[in-house]
């Protein structure tokens with residue numbers, strides 16, 4: 291599917307990232323967008339990402355062969371009724387919401403099933419807004435599709451192909467499977483991170499020593515506690531039953547961990563940490579289908595003119611070829627870091643050694 295025109299309602303972190311990826315891979319694709327934040331739309335137009343700025347409920351969006359709803363979950367649902375009267379038969383209507391049940395139910399009630407395929411890129415950030423979007427946010431990420439019962443196979447395969455061509459990995463699930471799985475691997479972790487941060491604030495003394503010395507462990511497990519409260523409030527309220535169900539299981543495990551600690555059960559504690567270490571370590575080596583392995587290093591650099599050039603020259607002088615280099619401000623890193631991609635593993639290992647010798651801080655992921 292080569293979309294001639296794509297529409298966006300909501301052009302924040304995810305909408306902006308998909309629009310940028312579309313423009314990168316299909317420069318001729320005309321992008322129509324509406325967002326209640328006019329400044330973001332203006333910026334996107336100036337950057338050449340948006341071709342047509344739409345008004346709210348603009349019938350012009352019916353020109354598009356695919357329309358992405360990328361506002362918060364309940365706002366996406368509120369647009370379905372007005373879109374119904376303007377959709378062309380060949381249009382694919384999709385969303386990127388983190389919860390799928392509610393929107394599928396309204397799609398069914400409004401008889402929009404022939405158009406609708408739910409979508410959810412499993413990539414994101416604790417940052418929000420168009421200004422934090424990037425053309426590679428969804429690269430190599432699973433992109434879940436939850437087709438409606440009444441949508442044609444042709445539309446499902448066109449949308450899968452499009453997702454694939456943007457560098458993401460399409461995976462088809464029912465919305466019920468989606469909402470249960472994401473409750474465990476995305477929604478519960480956000481609830482845990484948020485309550486952990488609130489706990490430490492509550493336990494800390496007035497001199498705030500806990501806050502002051504909190505190091506890698508606390509920061510790693512709580513990065514996502516900085517995410518948008520509006521978005522997470524909506525996710526919790528629209529996937530209530532599933533989150534509550536996995537939260538029950540989690541509470542049971544926490545109580546079990548407390549019991550092991552109270553009992554001084556060294557075997558039990560060892561088993562708990564050893565099991566989690568093995569499972570966590572297996573995440574990165576799980577098969578990633580058609581994606582080629584990427585050889586990437588991340589390097590902390592001082593943000594000043596010439597810093598990137600110094601590294602590139604150092605590597606070139608040691609016959610190490612770089613495939614790609616650039617600053618990233620996404621997911622894992624609080625501040626921007628330099629991402630360097632190599633063609634081969636050997637080159638990545640030699641580069642890491644060389645840069646560490648020169649006192650650069652290197653992260654391998």
Ligand SMILES: NC(=O)c1ccc[n+]([C@@H]2O[C@H](COP(=O)([O-])OP(=O)(O)OC[C@H]3O[C@@H](n4cnc5c(N)ncnc54)[C@H](O)[C@@H]3O)[C@@H](O)[C@H]2O)c1
Nearest residue numbers: 300302303304326327361362363365387388414415418419
């Ligand atoms: N942030 C993530 O990590 C992530 C990942 C995958 C999916 N999602 C889902 O993507 C959707 C958007 O999240 P985001 O992270 O891009 O949020 P965001 O805040 O960066 O972007 C949302 C955009 O929608 C606009 N908006 C809000 N209400 C609107 C309305 N009524 N009409 C039109 N525009 C409106 C906002 O101005 C903003 O530009 C959510 O449904 C979220 O569940 C988020």
Ligand SMILES: O=C(O)C(=O)C[C@]1(C(=O)O)C=C[C@@H](O)C=C1
Nearest residue numbers: 388412413414415416476514621
């Ligand atoms: O990386 C992050 O900051 C995210 O929280 C991304 C994340 C997640 O992994 O839970 C958040 C919500 C989504 O719907 C999909 C992805």
